[in-house]
Amino acid sequence: MALNILMLGAPGAGKGTQAERFAKARRIPKISTGDILREAVHAGTELGKRAKAVMDRGELVSDDIMIGIVKERLDQADAADGFVLDGFPRTVAQAQALDGIMLGRSPLVIVDIDVPEAELIRRLGSRMVCEDCGSNAAAPGEAASLVCPKCGGRLVQRSDDNDATVRDRLAVYRAKTMPLLDFYKMRPTFRSINGAATPDAVAEDLARTVDSVLGAGAGR
Numbered sequence: 750m751a752l753n754i755l756m757l758g759a760p761g762a763g764k765g766t767q768a769e770r771f772a773k774a775r776r777i778p779k780i781s782t783g784d785i786l787r788e789a790v791h792a793g794t795e796l797g798k799r800a801k802a803v804m805d806r807g808e809l810v811s812d813d814i815m816i817g818i819v820k821e822r823l824d825q826a827d828a829a830d831g832f833v834l835d836g837f838p839r840t841v842a843q844a845q846a847l848d849g850i851m852l853g854r855s856p857l858v859i860v861d862i863d864v865p866e867a868e869l870i871r872r873l874g875s876r877m878v879c880e881d882c883g884s885n886a887a888a889p890g891e892a893a894s895l896v897c898p899k900c901g902g903r904l905v906q907r908s909d910d911n912d913a914t915v916r917d918r919l920a921v922y923r924a925k926t927m928p929l930l931d932f933y934k935m936r937p938t939f940r941s942i943n944g945a946a947t948p949d950a951v952a953e954d955l956a957r958t959v960d961s962v963l964g965a966g967a968g969r
């Protein structure tokens with residue numbers, strides 16, 4: 750059975766960090782729609798040009814574009830044994846489309862990482878990312894050095910992590926993405942975990958939670 754994981758949570762909840770750790774540990778790809786869009790912006794493609802303005806305003810790229818990107822990505826061979834999806838779906842329409850894409854595949858294990866809003870604002874305000882490879886600087890010490898621990902690139906604030914855009918992104922999350930909790934919460938493979946703990950504690954909780962869902966045989 751493939752390990753198909755979907756990470757839900759507000760901006761700053763730690764989805765990206767946890768998705769990356771989990772994917773590495775289980776040797777499955779992490780598929781982040783935010784990363785795919787930032788790579789397109791970096792590469793200056795047509796998609797990147799269109800997406801940049803939307804992302805800088807903290808709004809969502811259109812459902813049609815995002816669904817197309819994810820469908821194509823999930824059809825690639827490396828996703829056949831499982832994947833961790835981070836940043837998608839962000840709207841009910843995307844979630845409905847994902848159910849269609851998942852037909853005939855192993856069921857999704859859906860994990861919501863829950864973090865209080867004041868903590869999200871604090872985290873997003875101090876987050877540093879590499880301008881070359883896009884990875885987050887995890888530890889405060891790494892951020893202070895302004896050098897990416899993975900590739901040596903320069904650490905900068907993400908262009909959509911400024912105060913005004915953070916407020917807009919959280920408002921968009923509440924209006925468009927939070928309804929996904931209602932969409933998914935009745936499923937036997939849905940779980941919510943506390944994301945306000947340390948990254949190590951959240952990673953342990955996530956691993957235990959996913960294993961308990963699979964151990965329970967839900968959806969098999």
Ligand code: AMP
Pocket residue numbers: 760782783784786803804805807808809810811815835836837838839843909918
């Ligand atoms: P993230 O890195 O997940 O915070 O995504 C950064 C930005 O990319 C978001 O604020 C959106 O503008 C855009 N984005 C990423 N994923 C999606 C998605 N599934 N639907 C629409 N827009 C997205």
